Amino acid sequence: DAGITQSPRHKVTETGTPVTLRCHQTENHRYMYWYRQDPGHGLRLIHYSYGVKDTDKGEVSDGYSVSRSKTEDFLLTLESATSSQTSVYFCAISEFVYEQYFGPGTRLTVT
């Protein structure tokens, strides 16, 4: 299995608080992605990175920001969490475009 970890694995937070999720890889892969998974929807891309300090928006990026200061770490920040951001968040990595490996997921609940 690709070496991808996510932290925390579970988090409950209150509306309006900032939240940061971390994705860490040991594979030295170029691309990293953040997705959210909600019932009735496929995985939806929030942001992705194609290198250190190189990031771009996905289809559901409003309310989220990302940073990648090192190859191995990709951080997802919710500046002011809302209940609509309650979801399961997956990080993925790839070296070759299209072949992605997924982390274990983070379940976030915003109350």
Next chain:
Amino acid sequence: KNEVEQSPQNLTAQEGEFITINCSYSVGISALHWLQQHPGGGIVSLFMLSSGKKKHGRLIATINIQEKHSSLHITASHPRDSAVYICAVGDFGNEKLTFGTGTRLTIIP
């Protein structure tokens, strides 16, 4: 933007049955993935294919590029095959994947 549709959304079958899950997409692609997600679990890539057919154990994936359609087959299904199966496609010149909403498969002993 590519539109990915999977059918059926839910499938319940008896152990031993032959299973088929379908995926169709709207725009030509460079590659298609089949992924598996067990309840409460992570997501695992089963296949990546751009033409023809691939086989791994009891799982077979086929793709028809002209018809923009792929199928995932499971032979001699087993309760441990119970999971959500997700189809995802990659567009040409694009680092991103578009995902279907998944097919929830339940195999009853």
